[in-house]
Amino acid sequence: MVYSNSGSIIISVKELNAWYGEKKALSNINIDIKKNSITAFIGPSGCGKTTLLRCLNRMNDLVDGFRLTGDILLDGESILSKNRDVIELRRKVGMVFQQPNPFPKTIFENMALPVKENFGNVRREKLEEIIETNLKAASLYEEVEDRLDSSALRLSGGQQQRLCIARALTINPEVILFDEPCSALDPISTMKIEDMLMELKQKYTIVIVTHNLHQASRIADEVAMFYEGQIVEQASTDVFFSNPKTQLAQDYISSKFS
Amino acid sequence: MNKKKIRDLMGEVMSWLASSITIAACLGIIIYLFNMGHAQIDIGFLTNEPATTLETEKNGILTPLVGTLLLTFIGTLVAFPWALGTAIYLSEYAKRNNLTETFRLGIDVLSGVPTIVVAIFGLAVFSNPALGFLSSMVEGVQDVNRAFGRSFLVSGITMAVMILPFVIKTCEEALKSVPDTYREASLAMGASKWYTITKVILPTAKNGIITAVILGMGRIIGDTAIVWLTLGGTLRMTGVQPWWRPDNWLSTLKNTGSTLTSYIYFMSPAGEGHQNENAFGAAFVLIIIIILLNLLTDFFMGSKEIGK
Numbered sequence: 327m328v329y330s331n332s333g334s335i336i337i338s339v340k341e342l343n344a345w346y347g348e349k350k351a352l353s354n355i356n357i358d359i360k361k362n363s364i365t366a367f368i369g370p371s372g373c374g375k376t377t378l379l380r381c382l383n384r385m386n387d388l389v390d391g392f393r394l395t396g397d398i399l400l401d402g403e404s405i406l407s408k409n410r411d412v413i414e415l416r417r418k419v420g421m422v423f424q425q426p427n428p429f430p431k432t433i434f435e436n437m438a439l440p441v442k443e444n445f446g447n448v449r450r451e452k453l454e455e456i457i458e459t460n461l462k463a464a465s466l467y468e469e470v471e472d473r474l475d476s477s478a479l480r481l482s483g484g485q486q487q488r489l490c491i492a493r494a495l496t497i498n499p500e501v502i503l504f505d506e507p508c509s510a511l512d513p514i515s516t517m518k519i520e521d522m523l524m525e526l527k528q529k530y531t532i533v534i535v536t537h538n539l540h541q542a543s544r545i546a547d548e549v550a551m552f553y554e555g556q557i558v559e560q561a562s563t564d565v566f567f568s569n570p571k572t573q574l575a576q577d578y579i580s581s582k583f584s
Numbered sequence: 585m586n587k588k589k590i591r592d593l594m595g596e597v598m599s600w601l602a603s604s605i606t607i608a609a610c611l612g613i614i615i616y617l618f619n620m621g622h623a624q625i626d627i628g629f630l631t632n633e634p635a636t637t638l639e640t641e642k643n644g645i646l647t648p649l650v651g652t653l654l655l656t657f658i659g660t661l662v663a664f665p666w667a668l669g670t671a672i673y674l675s676e677y678a679k680r681n682n683l684t685e686t687f688r689l690g691i692d693v694l695s696g697v698p699t700i701v702v703a704i705f706g707l708a709v710f711s712n713p714a715l716g717f718l719s720s721m722v723e724g725v726q727d728v729n730r731a732f733g734r735s736f737l738v739s740g741i742t743m744a745v746m747i748l749p750f751v752i753k754t755c756e757e758a759l760k761s762v763p764d765t766y767r768e769a770s771l772a773m774g775a776s777k778w779y780t781i782t783k784v785i786l787p788t789a790k791n792g793i794i795t796a797v798i799l800g801m802g803r804i805i806g807d808t809a810i811v812w813l814t815l816g817g818t819l820r821m822t823g824v825q826p827w828w829r830p831d832n833w834l835s836t837l838k839n840t841g842s843t844l845t846s847y848i849y850f851m852s853p854a855g856e857g858h859q860n861e862n863a864f865g866a867a868f869v870l871i872i873i874i875i876l877l878n879l880l881t882d883f884f885m886g887s888k889e890i891g892k
């Protein structure tokens with residue numbers, strides 16, 4: 327593996343194979359995710375991007391019949407070992423979903439819920455401070471500051487998604503996983519989120535699944551291309567788009583950019 | 585083309601007829617009850633106890649009315665946490681396997697059992713001397729050591745068992761209607777499963793759960809068989825008098841009484857009363873309670889869509 331710049335590695339996936347029941351979804355996946363960078367997973371539909379993403383915070387544990395072999399290390403420690411505390415793992419590895427999924431509660435409560443669960447009963451001023459900081463980090467604060475007590479479901483789709491990002495930030499994760507966060511959004515909301523991601527990578531490590539190669543080329547530092555459950559090519563973004571090595575990647579890029 | 589049109593028209597007319605007959609029947613019953621019953625209803629009817637003899641002057645439905653409310657309260661109080669706990673288990677924890685399927689089948693069967701069967705079961709169980717503290721012991725009969733097995737407590741618990749399958753199923757549906765995306769969102773931010781259930785799922789399903797409970801209450805209010813067997817056939821309260829004094833409440837609960845439904849039976853020609861007017865008066869009050877409950881469910885059902 328050749329990397330254009332050397333950052334320290336935060337997640338390391340080793341020889342991962344995964345199955346849904348009898349159906350194999352991932353074969354022999356090896357990939358390192360660098361700290362404070364944006365890694366994009368791309369590839370045609372059904373090739374296993376979401377599956378790998380959901381392995382990284384063990385959300386696939388919830389799927390009946392899912393199993394895997396191989397290992398995933400976070401900060402050098404296996405996240406798959408039996409005695410690994412899944413709740414603590416998910417605090418370190420946050421997730422934002424394709425469909426914005428705020429709770430049917432007020433904006434304030436949406437933000438307060440993870441704080442209260444993870445840090446116990448914090449004082450009201452502290453809570454408000456955390457909420458304000460993270461809403462600002464998700465560049466949503468100005469739009470909602472005077473209606474924190476109205477239902478989160480009344481926000482626009484783009485605002486809801488930024489709320490979900492802000493909510494994921496409240497628990498200070500190290501890594502945030504994004505599964506096609508912009509696919510349900512209009513171009514302007516998408517731009518806002520892309521700008522935000524570029525900001526967030528100062529503090530967090532970001533892994534993003536996207537179907538939009540323009541998006542990947544705009545924001546990602548590293549790209550991994552999936553095909554039928556395997557990673558067929560991974561490289562830094564510049565190299566990947568200017569000089570793809572495999573035929574599959576070349577075809578995929580040209581079909582998407584033409 | 586024409587044939588299709590005729591078929592369409594026929595279908596419309598038939599379904600219109602069917603629903604008109606239903607509506608007419610429902611309205612007819614309510615209007616009939618109103619006609620027969622409304623003359624009875626005044627403050628005296630609602631606040632007097634049923635007369636002991638045939639002095640029709642001071643005949644009222646106070647104790648049956650209170651009995652209905654008491655039973656509903658006890659039954660709901662017992663059934664609700666029990667049903668909600670079971671529903672949470674079924675919807676959030678139970679894996680899909682033979683054991684849970686058997687469990688579900690059991691619940692389905694129980695919900696189809698006629699209430700008179702639940703009633704004899706309740707009577708049998710609560711006649712056990714070990715459970716005598718819920719009613720009273722049969723005294724003064726030689727060689728008999730068993731509980732009386734009839735009281736508000738016994739009847740309330742039996743009512744709870746009767747509505748349990750229904751409330752479990754409706755609560756479970758309410759929980760299942762909460763989209764999985766909420767569960768995932770919560771778990772993905774490091775929340776424990778229990779926190780997810782109490783802070784995200786239950787609040788979201790709240791209106792559905794309340795609706796389930798109110799519908800369960802309706803079943804208790806309308807039941808007669810369980811009252812008949814496990815509350816006994818006394819129109820008045822049989823505990824220490826006056827039954828309404830706060831320090832006598834335990835005695836009232838451990839003794840027998842009546843409800844609107846058993847009162848109606850007594851007053852009807854089938855019972856001993858031959859006081860049809862009173863039966864209709866009580867029936868009218870019963871209908872009004874049911875209508876109020878229905879309005880309440882409409883209110884909660886209406887706001888059941890998530891997040892309103």
Ligand SMILES: Nc1ncnc2c1ncn2[C@@H]1O[C@H](COP(=O)(O)OP(=O)(O)OP(=O)(O)O)[C@@H](O)[C@H]1O
Nearest residue numbers: 346349351369370371372373374375376377378389
């Ligand atoms: N819960 C599941 N149960 C069974 N099979 C699944 C499940 N989720 C995904 N799969 C299968 O695993 C394979 C990989 O799916 P995955 O969702 O990871 O693809 P993806 O790359 O994210 O696709 P998309 O771009 O459409 O989101 C697919 O063939 C899919 O049908």
Ligand SMILES: [Mg+2]
Nearest residue numbers: 375376377535
């Ligand atoms: Mg996907």
